[in-house]
Amino acid sequence: SQVSVVYENDRPVAISNVVISTQHSADVDHATIEEFCIEEIIKKVLPKNLLTKNTLFLINPTGRFVVGGPQGDTGLTGRKIIVDSYGGFGRHGGGAFSGKDPSKVDRSAAYMGRYVAKNIVAAGLADRAEIQFAYAIGYPDPVSVYVNTFGTAKGGLNDAAITSAVEEVFSFKPADIVSQLKLLRPIYSKTTNYGHFGKDDKDLTWEAVDKVKALQKAVK
Template sequence: MKKNFMFTSESVTQGHPDKLCDRISDAIVDRLLEQDPYSRIITECAVSTGIVFLSARFEPNANVDFTNVARRVIEDVGYNQASFNNKTCSILTSLEELPASKEKKFDEQQLSDSQIELITVKNQVTLFGFACNQTEGLIPLPIWLAHKLARQLDKVRQKKILPYLAPDGKTQVGVEYCDRRPYRIHSITIVASQDDPSIPDLKQLEKDIYETVIKPAFTQENIQPDSDTRIFINPDGIDSPGGPASHSGLTGRKNAIDTYGEYAKHSGAALSGKDPLRIDRVAAYAARYAAKNIVAANLADECEVQLSYTIGQARPVSIEVETFDTGKVAEEKIIEQLQQHFDFRLAGIIRQFNLRLLPSLNQGKFYQQLATYGHMGRMDLELPWEKTDKISIF
């Protein structure tokens, strides 16, 4: 295994078109589940100049105005440009009502173990969960830092510290590794869009971004940029106006940003826009939960958990563990513990994490909070799959 290398990960702000689509899709999921925790919904969104397209298949047991949800998200994110805003953008919809399904109305909290065994998955998928001890969130340092920069870039715009910024932005961090441990910051890249291309000029933008975004983001980090760290701020020049007027967006196109920044494997399935009955969403959380508890229990410095599901089965047909030569115990022993103490069945995952009720318990805004800054490694949210309450079993 390679020990010395440089690795980069990227993140994006709330206003990036792909993330805007994720947020709209998950806001619709939140709205339906808030009204009825047993709602079924699969929704995708696409945006371009002045246009939003919504495609959804859902069970008609809730009264949701899809277009109104989309307009509220666009407004909340901060798009008020003439080229794209919540009032004048055209919203096209393709909505299909699913037939009512009694088999999906189960109350997982009341099911016996044998009843949970009868609830099978309807999708085939292989998912990966990953954790490592590079950061306090137990995720790789490059994506951890990229998310911090994206969050700070959003913050200085929303608080009008840099009032000229538009919602669209991107960040990237390169980290050099020695003996598979991060030891220095190789590079930092930030692309920030502006409402007015003339305000400010590029030189002032570079100074403002460095002082209000980069420096605060690294304040509490053990590894700081050094004199050789390469810093790029809008290396292609002024980006105006950014957003859907500059490039299109689509739900589910930023899986690496949602997970581990390409440092570890992830499924090709989108996480956003799906209710908790979709195993390709919820099992990604279950795999992360398992991997994080393994690392938190000091069984390995890095751990990848693989879960493979096939249609018509309740349990994963395969559970694999890879510790990348950092394990303190045999991987076969870890797999045995996972099989004994973790429930990877669909209804078991929903019950363990209370996934159907989280929107109503969070004022109708749970899943949409995941749409930006990652679904994994979040320290700002109380996410059930980020708990380390299983370390005592190992």
């Protein structure tokens, strides 16, 4: 499950979307699952004042979810997620990179976040930038994109303006990330030591700063 909350002045004001993916037996149809999750879980658990007419409910958005558990998700996935990324200096979504193909946003969206943040700083929009994405399985666009510059935005900009520019310049659909960063190549042995970020290697496309002019234009 995943709940995306809209905040104003550090206080929750609305829930923008709720995602629930739940395994079920083969004889239960989607409409039954959807009604149960909304009426018996969402409306009974979440604060009524935060659920609005615009709140989006995504219940099993990929469709039927009969096969799950080890039968549906097998294979080796990586560990050492902090040393692979920013050593505790930057926040981490919790999903490992290694052992996953780039269709998994645990890996590809983390690379995209690095790419976007580097271009924000290189474009002179801020001194620091952290990008947060939230995805719902089976839903192509992220349900949330958030840029945090930690108060370092420049030129009269704020985080909301930079976020708008980022969404204008970049596409965060998983397929577009894979295409833009050319992730379907045999490049990943280069990420197996000394982390996935900060290396001067043209094969690691998320280190490029080639969207500077596009971002500068988008904020004007």
